[in-house]
Amino acid sequence: MRPHPMPTLGLLIGATLLALMPPRALAAGDAARGAQVYEARCAGCHSVQADRVGPRHAGVVGRQAGSVPGFAYSPALQKSGITWDATTLNRWLSNPEALVPGQRMGYRLGDADQRADVIAYLATLADTPR
Amino acid sequence: MFLARTSHLTLSAAAVGLLAGSGAARAQSSSAMQADVGILNVALGLEHEAIGAYQLGAGSGLLQKPVLDVAVQFQSHHKAHRDALIATIQKLGGKPVAEKSLDDYAKALNAATLKSQADVLALAAKLELGATNAYLGVIPSFKDHALGQVAARLAADETMHFTVLSQTLGRALPAGALSFGG
Numbered sequence: 001m002r003p004h005p006m007p008t009l010g011l012l013i014g015a016t017l018l019a020l021m022p023p024r025a026l027a028a029g030d031a032a033r034g035a036q037v038y039e040a041r042c043a044g045c046h047s048v049q050a051d052r053v054g055p056r057h058a059g060v061v062g063r064q065a066g067s068v069p070g071f072a073y074s075p076a077l078q079k080s081g082i083t084w085d086a087t088t089l090n091r092w093l094s095n096p097e098a099l100v101p102g103q104r105m106g107y108r109l110g111d112a113d114q115r116a117d118v119i120a121y122l123a124t125l126a127d128t129p130r
Numbered sequence: 131m132f133l134a135r136t137s138h139l140t141l142s143a144a145a146v147g148l149l150a151g152s153g154a155a156r157a158q159s160s161s162a163m164q165a166d167v168g169i170l171n172v173a174l175g176l177e178h179e180a181i182g183a184y185q186l187g188a189g190s191g192l193l194q195k196p197v198l199d200v201a202v203q204f205q206s207h208h209k210a211h212r213d214a215l216i217a218t219i220q221k222l223g224g225k226p227v228a229e230k231s232l233d234d235y236a237k238a239l240n241a242a243t244l245k246s247q248a249d250v251l252a253l254a255a256k257l258e259l260g261a262t263n264a265y266l267g268v269i270p271s272f273k274d275h276a277l278g279q280v281a282a283r284l285a286a287d288e289t290m291h292f293t294v295l296s297q298t299l300g301r302a303l304p305a306g307a308l309s310f311g312g
Contacts, residue, residue, distance in 0.1 A: 041267070041312075044176065044260020050238040053175035074168070097165065097271060106169035106268035111312060 029113075034121025037114045045107070048125055054105070059127020060084050061119075065100075076102030089119045162273035167224030169268050170215055170277070173284065174227050176261050177212040181205055182235035183257055187250040194247060197298065201254070204291050211284055218280070251295050258292035259310075261285075266311030285310075 045053040055071040062085070066078035080100045082088050091099045093109040109115050184205035187193055193201055216226040236242070239257075244250050265285035269278040289310060296303070304310075 039256075040259065041263050042260075043256060044262075044264035045172065047238065050240070052238050053172055053179060102161075102165075104168040104172060106165075106172060106271035107264060108267060108270060114312075 029116030029118070029120030031117070031120040031124050034114075034117035034119070037109075037118050038121050041109060041114070042118065057122055058125045060125065061086075061089070061123045063127075074100075074102060074104045076100050077104070086119050086123075089122065090115055093118065159273075163222050164224075165271075166273050166277055167219055167222050169271055170219050170222070171224065171227045173265065173268070173281070174212060174215040174219065176264060177208050177215060178227070178229035179235055179238075180208040180257055180261065181212060182229070182232055183239055183241075183254060184208065185232060186236055186239070186241045187244070187254060190241075190244055190250060192244060192247050192250050197247060197251070200294065200298075201250075204254070204258075204294075207287050207291070211287065214280075218277075248299060251299050255292055255295040255299060255301075258288045258295060262288040262292055262310050263312075 042057075046055070046057055048056060048058050050056055051068065051071050055068040055073070062083065065080050065082040065084060065088075066073040077100050080103075082092075082100070084092075088099070092105075093115045094112075095108055096103050096105040109118065184201050187201055188198060188205075219226045230238075239253060241253075244253065262285050265281045265288065269281050272278045272281065293303075
């Protein structure tokens, strides 16, 4: 008996849709836990007030990507047109290269709960002069 | 300067050792190679910063022997990492990122607040933990999987540094397994 082609096609379409979907919806994070995750996972390259290997994070939520004055961003991120909010940060932290091909951050924060907590923490960081 | 003493022979040997198994010379697409070079340059920036941090610690006069000797040894590891990364980046046709001035690192790391040996060690431990997690976190992003192994070897060194520094500070070991990376 000839197999019906539809299940295979359905699987293909389903797999394609899954691949195109952004990371799962962002749950409400805990800023206090996020501060701890930030210290352990992000502070190797970033700090709140100073540019290091990565740019400073004070005021990052609501900021245009690639816009901290004096920091040497990739052209890809500078041209991305992204504004950092909970959704874009979640996609960025999940897989930066998938969001902005050609950017320079190779680090991925794979745990969705940790991402939510870090984003909640980042939202508390006001952009104050050092 | 005391911390600046390192053997070029030792560093070259370390660099060659790292590169020998990296497969970095394998043919890759230009965009994949550029992506890998970008990640390696971030790693190189971390190594430059770590060398600067240990330089600031030693120059502060706050570190006493034998802690100072260990700090010098750790700095020499970071110099070996730096040289290996520079060689790899160049082998891939990239341009290695330059180090910043010591003043820049002092400002970025808030070095003016360091008042004791424990302060210096705590900063070093924080940077080593950060570097460990950074190296582990970039492994899935390498297009050339052999470079992932290089990152893992670098992470192992940073983990060793973090563990020694934590023990010296009298801190408890991580309570659970799989506390690094993730």
